[in-house]
Amino acid sequence: MLNCPRCGQSIQQSAIACPRCRTPLKAHGHPGIVLHRATGAESLCKSCLYDADDTCNYPQRPDARECTMYHDVTIPIVSTPQRYETSPGVWIRRNAGWIALVMLIILSFGLALSRR
Structure with missing residues (x-):
């Protein structure tokens, strides 16, 4: 708690x-x-990564006592690498609508040509 x-x-x-x-x-x-809050007398901006690299657009900067974007400058931002699956099953699931449309067009042409 x-x-x-x-x-x-x-x-x-x-x-x-x-x-x-x-x-x-x-x-x-x-x-x-x-909602991050400053605990001591110092503002959050003094130790914030976004203030250090000058990308902060918070209106209370540089004296913010509360902030939603705060990230401690001593803790690096670690991005998780995305896994890309290249198996045929994934490709089929991703493009199922297009596959169905192409099959419907081929079936339509096949029926049209067979009735000639």
């Missing part, structure tokens, strides 16, 4: 706001958007 940053009340991981003091814990009331 987590604790509320304002009142210290124990709260559930999925809580959107603190049940005791109503402090918002998730950004925009959405459980999937984490």
Whole structure:
């Protein structure tokens, strides 16, 4: 369980706001958007990756105390490589509509030519 940053009340991981003091814990009331808060006197921007590389467009920059985009500059962003499958089954599933259309056209031409 987590604790509320304002009142210290124990709260559930999925809580959107603190049940005791109503402090918002998730950004925009959405459980999937984490709201990062500065704990000390220093703003989040001092240790944020987006402020360091000057890609931050947050209006409260450089004095933001709360931010949804915060990423610690000491923790590298690791991208997971995507696996591409090249088996025929994957290609057939991906292009099933086109395959059906081509087969329908071939069948139509076959029927039209056989009736001559």
